[in-house]
Amino acid sequence: MHLDGSCHCGSVKFSVRSAEPYPFMRCYCSICRKTAGGGGFAINLGADKASLRVTGKRHVRVYVARLQEEGMAERTSTAERHFCGRCGSALWLWDPTWPELVHPHASAIDTPLPAAPGS
Ligand SMILES: [Zn+2]
Ligand SMILES: [Zn+2]
Incomplete structure (x- = not known):
């Protein structure tokens, strides 16, 4: 399924x-x-990284989180969280651990999404 997405301000x-x-x-x-979780959670979709096309790339910023877990040395998250640098909308997450996948936030998708089977 082809999905179109955008940030709130329309730059990306x-x-x-x-x-x-x-x-x-x-x-x-x-x-x-x-x-990204207005409801106490965020909804990520699974999509094909090779098919990702972006306009307004110059507005895209990447956030890489520092992880501090109890009893563990501080480390950097492998995930790259892409967001709009102008309006702050969360766009998608990409993790080089699974380079062929990209995880758009459902909140950024403009295409009507199908209901999950059984819901
Ligand atoms: Zn924006
Ligand atoms: Zn998460």
Whole structure:
């Protein structure tokens, strides 16, 4: 399924192809909740990184989180959280651990998303 997305101010627009556009992947991790989770969670979709097309790239900023977990040495998150530098909208997450995937935030998608099966 072809998905179109954008940030709130319209500086960044993107499109991506997704085999699993169902908005069911709720991420409750502390980083998504803080940076993108208005409801106490963020919804990430799974999409094909190679199909990602972006306009307004110069407005895209990347946030890489520092992780401080109890009893562990501080480390840097492998995930790159892309957002609009003008309006702050969370756009997508990309993690080089799974380079062929990209995870757009459902909140940034303008295409009507199908209901998750069984919901
Ligand atoms: Zn924006
Ligand atoms: Zn998360």
